[in-house]
Amino acid sequence: MALNPDLRAALATLAATPHLLVALDFDGTLAPLVERAEDARALPASGTALRALAALPGTTTALISGRALDSLRVVAEPPEDMMMIGSHGAETWTGPDGAPLALTPEQAGLLARAVDVVERTIAAHPGTRIEFKPAGVVLHTRTATDDVADSAVAAARAGLEDLADLSITDGKRVLEISVIKADKGQGLALLRETTGATAVLFAGDDVTDEHALRTLLPDDVGIRVGPGGTAARFTVASPEDFSEVLSELVSLRTQVHPAN
Incomplete structure (x- = not known):
């Protein structure tokens, strides 16, 4: 995919922010949609790029998914310190000190x-x-x-x-x-506050991701993966195309904040 010049310019600006939060949906964004949810896995290129971003100074990576956290851990195989929002915002993992979800x-x-x-x-x-x-x-x-x-x-x-x-x-x-009224927008707001991020990249493919996309600020970048009406500034056609976006962000961010 030839990267949209406007998208590349937005990524370049994003890459220069002091503390970058890369918060991503999983199914349909990092991983292609499959019939059996348990078979989903992130595309190798996306997984590699996400790990590379996590290793850079001033960069936090996170997952915001409709999956329950236990399911997300199985299919995404995240590092132990990766922040996660599950069940569309009803479950949160910001570290081992966080309280588990408890219903009344x-x-x-x-x-x-x-x-x-x-x-x-x-x-x-x-x-x-x-x-x-x-x-x-x-x-x-x-x-x-x-x-x-x-x-x-x-x-x-x-x-x-x-x-x-x-x-x-x-x-x-x-x-x-x-039974809990929560959405990905609330989850993203929590991650932004917890990390002190100065700018955010959020990407998702479904209507439930629009809650998060609508919360983005002028310095943030929102990407819709696949077709559908969206509040995102940019769209890409598929998870494979989004892999290229992540790889470009790694390159741009590395130039500004090289790995230690």
């Missing part, structure tokens, strides 16, 4: 009722499946036919109508249900 009894009861709705939905819709998260449950429809997927989402939404205080979000062939 009311939240736990609400989650159990939501799980029951999704379990009944997948039982009636072949090709759909369920994913359990610490603060939520997910209906996956990627392996179902389009008509079955549409019917499953409609059935799940209908079953959840009477359950108040749920956060329900449509993603790429998923319906995310959480």
Whole structure:
């Protein structure tokens, strides 16, 4: 991919910031989308670039994902000190001193009722499946036919109508249900504050990433990976193209802040 000149210029400006935060979605951004979520892995070029960025002075790397943190650790294989936001902002990992997620009894009861709705939905819709998260449950429809997927989402939404205080979000062939109202924008704000970043690169491919993209400041760079309406200043077509963006950022940042 020939890098967009405007994007390269924005990366060059970003690379000169004193403390850079590179916070990235995983599925569809660092890793191509796959039918089985557990099979996803970051593209080698992206993984190499992210490790190189993490080794540079004044540079923090982080992952902001819809996955639960335990799932994200398995597929992303992050270094122990990498900050992570999981479950669309409901789970955070900023270091070993951070408190684990704990639900109130009311939240736990609400989650159990939501799980029951999704379990009944997948039982009636072949090709759909369920994913359990610490603060939520997910209906996956990627392996179902389009008509079955549409019917499953409609059935799940209908079953959840009477359950108040749920956060329900449509993603790429998923319906995310959480008992904690959080999003990636809130997660990115936490990372920015925790690291003291002077500028941020954020990239994502799904509607849930738009929450983070809409929080970016003038000195930040937002990138949408793949098609779709977006608040990002820049778009690239695929995770493979985004690998080139990361490699370019490594080169530019190294010139300004060489590794020790």
